[in-house]
Amino acid sequence: MHELSMADGILKAVLSNAEENDATEVIEVTVEMGRMALLNPEQVKFMLGVLSEDTIAKDAKFIIEDIPIEIECQECSYSGKVEDEDLDHYTPVVVCPKCDTNRIAITNGKDCIVKNIIIEKPDDE
Numbered sequence: 001m002h003e004l005s006m007a008d009g010i011l012k013a014v015l016s017n018a019e020e021n022d023a024t025e026v027i028e029v030t031v032e033m034g035r036m037a038l039l040n041p042e043q044v045k046f047m048l049g050v051l052s053e054d055t056i057a058k059d060a061k062f063i064i065e066d067i068p069i070e071i072e073c074q075e076c077s078y079s080g081k082v083e084d085e086d087l088d089h090y091t092p093v094v095v096c097p098k099c100d101t102n103r104i105a106i107t108n109g110k111d112c113i114v115k116n117i118i119i120e121k122p123d124d125e
Helices: 002-020 041-051
Strands: 025-034 061-067 070-073 079-081 104-108 112-120
Touching: 002 025, 002 041, 002 112, 025 041, 041 061
Parallel strands: 025 061
Antiparallel strands: 025 112, 070 079, 070 104
8 A cells, every 4th residue: 555655755745845935834735646656546635634634734635636648659659648547557557559569668657746835824024
């Protein structure tokens, strides 16, 4: 269940960034999650909600943006997105949509990145 460790890492990065910027509250966090990251987005979102209790991110809105798989085919030179609706997120097998080979390079859709953090800062009086 690496969703828990990934959610923990995301939250630690968010809280560290918030503290560095003197935040009093984390309002919103946007995470880009590639389809090849081998993560269940709903589980990560749930874990973020649980782990953020008793932190300045306890009421934050966590948004998970799905990043599609993009490939470059070694056989036919196809470059672009792959239809991945039927892929198992635990063991995805990606093939070229043009020539059906698995001799491909995945160029996008493997990462999990904190894209944006919206914080509340104290009013300077």
